[in-house]
Amino acid sequence: MAKKSVIARNEKRKALVEKYAAKRDQLKKAGDYEALSKLPRDSASCRVRTRCVLTGRGRGVYEKFGLCRQMFRKLALEGKLPGIKKASW
Known part of the structure; x- marks a missing residue:
C-alpha cells in the first residue's frame, strides 16, 4: 500500500491538470512558451x-483495469474480473 500522502499528491496533480488543460492547449497553439512556463509544474499531464x-x-499498473499486477492476478484467480481466465496451453 502506497503512503496516503503520495496518493493525495497524485490526486492534487490530477486536479491541476484538469484545471489548466484548456489554458495549456491554448498557450501551446499560440507558441507562448514564456507564459506556459509560468503555469504550475504539476499542471502538466x-x-x-x-x-x-x-x-x-x-508500478506495474494495467491502465485498462486500473490495477497493479498483484491485485490483477489475485482478482483474476478469484474470478472477480469478468472475461479473464488463466492461460493454459
Missing part, C-alpha cells in the same frame, strides 16, 4: 502517475 485503485501502487 506527464507529472500524473497511473496508480492502482486498490493499493495505490505506482
Whole structure:
C-alpha cells in the first residue's frame, strides 16, 4: 500500500491538470512558451502517475483495469474480473 500522502499528491496533480488543460492547449497553439512556463509544474499531464485503485501502487499498473499486477492476478484467480481466465496451453 502506497503512503496516503503520495496518493493525495497524485490526486492534487490530477486536479491541476484538469484545471489548466484548456489554458495549456491554448498557450501551446499560440507558441507562448514564456507564459506556459509560468503555469504550475504539476499542471502538466506527464507529472500524473497511473496508480492502482486498490493499493495505490505506482508500478506495474494495467491502465485498462486500473490495477497493479498483484491485485490483477489475485482478482483474476478469484474470478472477480469478468472475461479473464488463466492461460493454459
